[in-house]
């Protein structure tokens with residue numbers, strides 16, 4: 001089974017290689033969905049759960065949201081396309097959340113990047 005938790009953050013970026021308007025500084029209200037997969041735990045305080053939603057919230061806030069919210073993404077990630085931001089978040093989260101299964105990063109209401117465990121080596 002998979003559980004998901006949603007987050008949002010505001011950030012600015014410039015895509016230096018883009019031939020059009022995205023080469024100018026602008027901002028987005030990003031929305032992030034974090035999917036965690038695994039068996040239900042059968043002991044401890046998270047019994048009956050894959051992962052405690054509060055644990056997911058704390059880890060994603062600490063590793064991703066706090067580092068990106070209200071920042072210029074170019075200061076943090078080179079050429080911060082939606083895809084590269086999703087990869088950056090994945091690489092930060094995986095060491096602390098090994099059951100990470102899927103990230104969906106919405107850059108606008110109609111455009112998102114989806115990164116699944118199977119996409120990575």
Ligand SMILES: [Zn+2]
Pocket residue numbers: 013022026027028
């Ligand atoms: Zn943009």
